[in-house]
Amino acid sequence: MTVPTFRFAPSPNGELHLGHACSALLNARMADEAGGRFLLRIEDIDTERCTPEYERGIFADLSWLGIAWEKPVRRQSEHFDDYGEALRRLIDEDIVYPAFMSRGEARAWIAEEATGETWPRDPDGAPLYPPRDRTLSERERRARMDASAPFTWRLDMAAAMEHVSGAIEWQETGAGPEGETGVVRARPEAWGDVVLARRDTPASYNLCVVVDDAIQGITDVVRGRDLFHATSVHRLLQELLGLPVPIYHHHDLVLGDDGRKLSKSRRDTALRSLREAGAMPDDIRRMVGL
Template sequence: MTAFRTRFAPSPTGFLHLGHAFSALTVFDAAREAGGMCLLRIEDIDTTRCKPQYEAAVLEDLRWLGCDWPEPVRRQSEHFAEYHAALAQLHSKGLVYRCFKTRREIAEDIARAPHHPGEGPEGVIYPGPSQPMSADEEAERLETGDAFSWRLSITACRDHLGADFDRLTFTETGEGPDGETGEVRARPETLGDVILGRKDVGTSYHLACTHDDALQDVTHVIRGLDLYFATHLHRLLQELMGWPVPVYRHHPLMLDEHGKRFAKRDQSLTLRALREAGETPDSLRKRVGL
């Protein structure tokens, strides 16, 4: 196995923009400088928003930037059975549960609970039900075809791991939002009971991403600072599933003149638009500060 093995993993829900270019070049450059390898992974579990034309554009834009990768490219939409199997393992350990609550119902619960944990780094924290749903009620809800999500129970994970839950750490070679670097204590509880799958899509970004990093022998994960807090959850999943723990590096995000992150709706800053306007790979590198 290559000593330094990383990946760039875009979702083909639109055309790549300036922020994607910065991230891609950061990842591929790091692999080259380390004498390692950078994989390309297409994270297309959202089969509604992900489109073949966007995937084709991703490949074209990355090649224009000068990036190359080994074949075959892993497309997550081709491997749902693997993610279902991973979710089934967590379910067999009693670590996930079906949640039938809608966002509105969760918001109403929060309004009624004076001691609710409130907002976390990735939005409202769902601490789980005060009482588990009975088997009869769950069977009835399934019989009527109600929508549900699979949530990871932080309480069950803490009980399962015991004292090891509070010893989870990961290595950060970049810098977190509050200057975190080096050995960082993982705090997955700050995200609450996150969704790992849904009735219609049996996986989530969190589960598919950590599964594939383990499967593909990724040793270094280099990604944007917006995913820093997800790493705390990913470290827990790695512990629960017996998966290896990569070294992490979270890089700053590129912002526009208003201090906002670039978005795929900013069509004037897509790589294809910039290329048509005369941008070259070298001039784009200078534009993003590389």
């Protein structure tokens, strides 16, 4: 029998705020109600911005909230080989390609090619990556790579979609931005050729998260609604890599006074600041609606 398994996966690149508290508390509560497991994962793939100090702060904040988690904690920085193996599988399937254009070059290319037209954008509002590098010959790609030209590995979305049959869906027990719930159809093509690995990091968030969830046996992914649309990419990668599919639950975001998503740069919503100001764990639960 599969044991319900939940996870909270923060990045130690700043202090936890009320939004993180909401997600951690909700995950822990749902795991407890399901008689399941609650895991903590440290998403420190960005080794330049993530620090041990912030990681210790995460442990302190969660302990103060009364949240307990299984040990050992999985740290992404200790599992680069897992992500590299997944990436190699996709490269071998010829659905990933090296992309050499910088952001500035991509913007310039779009400005020239999209004269008088609206260039498509992804759900986050960023322009889709131009098709130029996708059409380079293998000889040209190899020459550039041998010359140490900087590049990222991008998913060839059109080729990837040809590798899957039928509709890609997921079970949503929360709700999307437009109230989407129940069986939701994934639309990864809206993201274009997403980055799967960069020069300075062995894998992107999108690739790491599906590999980690599979390895850790995560059955229920509970996270903020800001990641609802990204689930389409995650479902595609799970299909391509033959990984199990969790149930997804996207919850309301905790917003600031200005109506915007909270940021780690906002000291007034940092859990440590609130604790030092005299707040108690029950105060935090009330503040996040739990």
